[in-house]
Amino acid sequence: MDDEESQREGLARMVAAWGYAVETAGDGAEALEKLSRASARAIVTDMMMPRMDGAELLRRLKAQGSGPPPTIVLTAFGNIETAVETIHELGAFWFLEKPIQAPVLRYLLELAVSQGRLSEETERLQRQLSYQGVLGQMVGNTRSMRQVFHLVQQVAPSRAAVFLTGESGTGKELVARAIHNLSPRRNGPFVAVNCAALPESLMESELFGHEKGAFTGALERRAGCFELAQDGTLLLDEIGDMPGPTQAKLLRVLEDSKVRRLGGKKEMDVDVRVIAATNKVPEEAVQRGHLREDLYYRLNVFHIALPPLRERMEDIPVLVEALVNDLNRKHNTQVSDVAPEVLKEFAQHHWPGNVRELRNVLERAVILVGDGTLGLHHLPRNFGAPLSPPRSPEPADPNTLLIPVGTTVEEAEKALVLKTLEHARNNKTRAAEILGISLKTMHNKLKLYGASPGEE
Numbered sequence: 001m002d003d004e005e006s007q008r009e010g011l012a013r014m015v016a017a018w019g020y021a022v023e024t025a026g027d028g029a030e031a032l033e034k035l036s037r038a039s040a041r042a043i044v045t046d047m048m049m050p051r052m053d054g055a056e057l058l059r060r061l062k063a064q065g066s067g068p069p070p071t072i073v074l075t076a077f078g079n080i081e082t083a084v085e086t087i088h089e090l091g092a093f094w095f096l097e098k099p100i101q102a103p104v105l106r107y108l109l110e111l112a113v114s115q116g117r118l119s120e121e122t123e124r125l126q127r128q129l130s131y132q133g134v135l136g137q138m139v140g141n142t143r144s145m146r147q148v149f150h151l152v153q154q155v156a157p158s159r160a161a162v163f164l165t166g167e168s169g170t171g172k173e174l175v176a177r178a179i180h181n182l183s184p185r186r187n188g189p190f191v192a193v194n195c196a197a198l199p200e201s202l203m204e205s206e207l208f209g210h211e212k213g214a215f216t217g218a219l220e221r222r223a224g225c226f227e228l229a230q231d232g233t234l235l236l237d238e239i240g241d242m243p244g245p246t247q248a249k250l251l252r253v254l255e256d257s258k259v260r261r262l263g264g265k266k267e268m269d270v271d272v273r274v275i276a277a278t279n280k281v282p283e284e285a286v287q288r289g290h291l292r293e294d295l296y297y298r299l300n301v302f303h304i305a306l307p308p309l310r311e312r313m314e315d316i317p318v319l320v321e322a323l324v325n326d327l328n329r330k331h332n333t334q335v336s337d338v339a340p341e342v343l344k345e346f347a348q349h350h351w352p353g354n355v356r357e358l359r360n361v362l363e364r365a366v367i368l369v370g371d372g373t374l375g376l377h378h379l380p381r382n383f384g385a386p387l388s389p390p391r392s393p394e395p396a397d398p399n400t401l402l403i404p405v406g407t408t409v410e411e412a413e414k415a416l417v418l419k420t421l422e423h424a425r426n427n428k429t430r431a432a433e434i435l436g437i438s439l440k441t442m443h444n445k446l447k448l449y450g451a452s453p454g455e456e
């Protein structure tokens with residue numbers, strides 16, 4: 001990079017003659033634009049240039065997270081002090097005073113490129129070590145977890161959509177974060193959305209954003225999750241709970257890579273990697289109409305299934321050690337050890353809540369211990385006791401609906417709608433009024449349930 005064309009092109013021809021592929025730029029702004037499209041092994045830059053000088057270019061590259069490639073700064077006699085400051089502040093590799101001595105530049109370029117390759121190799125080895133039982137915040141040495149780590153390693157560098165399945169508490173968001181952190185998008189944002197936690201009326205606004213006045217209560221423009229995750233990763237958790245119309249709009253965004261805010265007139269290009277997750281069996285969700293088949297196939301480019309904790313009980317000791325260390329940092333405690341009888345008790349537990357349940361049990365115990373060894377008496381009093389099966393006695397009042405613990409939201413809603421319709425003697429208009437929903441919504445729900453039309 002040099003703003004004087006004759007010096008720039010002459011230097012480029014000389015470096016190319018040494019066997020390097022060379023790109024040139026007249027200033028830092030042009031260089032930054034070119035570096036956004038292709039990487040470089042080394043940078044040779046003048047200090048003083050219009051629009052963006054060499055120091056500002058290095059600051060911009062450093063702000064992106066990974067830092068600039070090894071950089072040789074060219075400087076005039078009066079700017080040596082500035083060049084030295086740039087090396088110390090921004091991590092430039094070396095500086096050369098003009099006029100350039102070709103043998104010295106060639107030697108420094110060889111060193112700079114070698115340093116870059118050494119840094120890449122070091123990073124590769126560190127990443128390889130991270131798969132030996134630990135990946136990000138995930139821990140495990142069992143075959144099933146090593147397979148998960150391997151799949152994460154394989155898919156992370158790509159742009160492919162990923163579909164995560166597994167029971168609640170198995171760590172699907174941790175896997176999504178690991179994929180993001182090991183990908184070229186690691187310096188971009190990671191945005192997670194729980195589709196089951198958002199009401200249908202807010203789902204589209206949350207995903208796609210809205211303009212001011214787009215609907216009642218839209219007092220200002222708001223960016224959606226796709227905009228917020230630009231150049232990063234978007235996790236759509238519990239994708240099977242997303243309303244059907246929103247699934248259709250999501251499919252179009254994934255296919256076109258364009259999004260339009262609610263109430264907006266212009267489409268915006270988005271570059272977002274999407275990771276979807278669900279605790280349901282996706283094929284069953286498709287068969288029941290909860291998940292669009294075309295959306296499922298669009299998202300299920302690369303599937304990773306997370307095993308429940310009960311299927312990898314051998315990982316409990318290493319999980320306990322990692323979780324206790326993490327909780328010590330969180331609560332400023334000093335739990336030094338976990339009694340063997342505690343680990344034995346853990347090995348006999350079914351863990352319906354998976355790793356999340358294990359963490360919750362340990363968090364309570366770590367707070368109680370404070371300092372020392374975690375023993376059986378620090379566990380909850382009813383830990384390990386089987387849960388009583390839900391009872392659903394017939395209510396004395398025929399207009400009362402009892403819903404046992406363990407019933408899903410969808411099943412509970414269906415029971416409530418049908419019971420209300422029965423109470424209204426199959427008058428859908430009256431039943432809709434009681435439920436506080438529109439008649440159209442009532443029709444749609446009954447159609448979904450396969451119920452008979454009844455009276456209006």
